Amino acid sequence: MADRETPVLELNNLRKSFGALKATDDVSLTLRAGEVHALIGPNGAGKSTLMAQISGRTLPDAGRIRFQGREITRLNEVRRAQLGLGRSFQISSLIPEYSARRNVMLALQARQSHSFRFFKPTLWDRVLIEGADDILERVGLRGRASVPSAELSHGERRLLEIAVALALEPKCFLLDEPMAGMGAEGAGQLVSFLRELKTQAPILLVEHDMDAVFALADRLSVLVYGRIIASGSVEEIRNDPQVREAYLGDSA
Numbered sequence: 494m495a496d497r498e499t500p501v502l503e504l505n506n507l508r509k510s511f512g513a514l515k516a517t518d519d520v521s522l523t524l525r526a527g528e529v530h531a532l533i534g535p536n537g538a539g540k541s542t543l544m545a546q547i548s549g550r551t552l553p554d555a556g557r558i559r560f561q562g563r564e565i566t567r568l569n570e571v572r573r574a575q576l577g578l579g580r581s582f583q584i585s586s587l588i589p590e591y592s593a594r595r596n597v598m599l600a601l602q603a604r605q606s607h608s609f610r611f612f613k614p615t616l617w618d619r620v621l622i623e624g625a626d627d628i629l630e631r632v633g634l635r636g637r638a639s640v641p642s643a644e645l646s647h648g649e650r651r652l653l654e655i656a657v658a659l660a661l662e663p664k665c666f667l668l669d670e671p672m673a674g675m676g677a678e679g680a681g682q683l684v685s686f687l688r689e690l691k692t693q694a695p696i697l698l699v700e701h702d703m704d705a706v707f708a709l710a711d712r713l714s715v716l717v718y719g720r721i722i723a724s725g726s727v728e729e730i731r732n733d734p735q736v737r738e739a740y741l742g743d744s745a
């Protein structure tokens with residue numbers, strides 16, 4: 494079992510090629526309790542491929558992944574999710590015709606069905622409804638609980654995806670571009686929310702919105718052509734000449 498010193502997530506020398514293309518080239522990084530570790534880099538740098546290897550959607554060619562001190566390199570995606578590895582938000586898991594509340598209830602049910610199987614169905618429903626509404630309240634969607642997810646705005650759907658992830662109580666969140674399409678106000682709210690969320694479980698964040706990254710990240714790793722060219726604090730990364738040249742340019 495992991496203690497405070499053990500990284501929640503640890504990648505060692507991961508490699509993944511597509512033909513001659515090295516999409517992940519000897520990548521090592523850690524995610525520690527309480528932090529947001531942002532992964533940034535230009536289009537095609539290999540960020541999604543790396544996230545896919547962590548979630549279990551893709552298997553690496555070489556290297557090792559440990560989660561809470563346990564080797565998970567060859568486990569499938571479902572098994573990793575059961576261990577508490579939060580899924581990526583780019584794959585939408587929402588059921589469009591179901592209300593926001595029902596989508597969260599499904600996730601709660603998936604997690605709790607074992608412990609609550611002796612409950613009467615009516616009581617079981619109440620537990621699920623109250624649990625779902627509490628989570629919707631946390632993400633600011635309580636007032637939209639009865640709206641089918643297909644009728645929510647884009648920003649609201651992203652928040653609902655986070656609510657679904659929260660319901661699964663992961664031990665670590667893998668967030669793939671959560672700010673995409675959010676608009677300035679929505680992005681600001683999401684930044685505040687993620688700041689609170691990281692105290693519940695650390696976040697590995699792939700994000701192109703540099704304002705959000707600089708506001709949130711405790712550490713950053715910069716990926717270019719499948720390799721990590723720099724890792725460090727926001728300050729260190731912003732001042733790194735190699736990073737400025739390869740990626741940040743004027744936005745630093």
Ligand SMILES: Nc1ncnc2c1ncn2[C@@H]1O[C@H](COP(=O)(O)OP(=O)(O)OP(=O)(O)O)[C@@H](O)[C@H]1O
Binds near residue numbers: 541
């Ligand atoms: N299944 C695949 N087969 C072949 N090549 C792939 C496959 N998946 C990704 N690639 C290639 O691997 C490289 C890394 O892609 P990836 O999508 O991981 O980058 P990214 O950093 O996530 O990009 P973006 O910021 O645009 O999402 C790219 O050159 C891409 O074309």
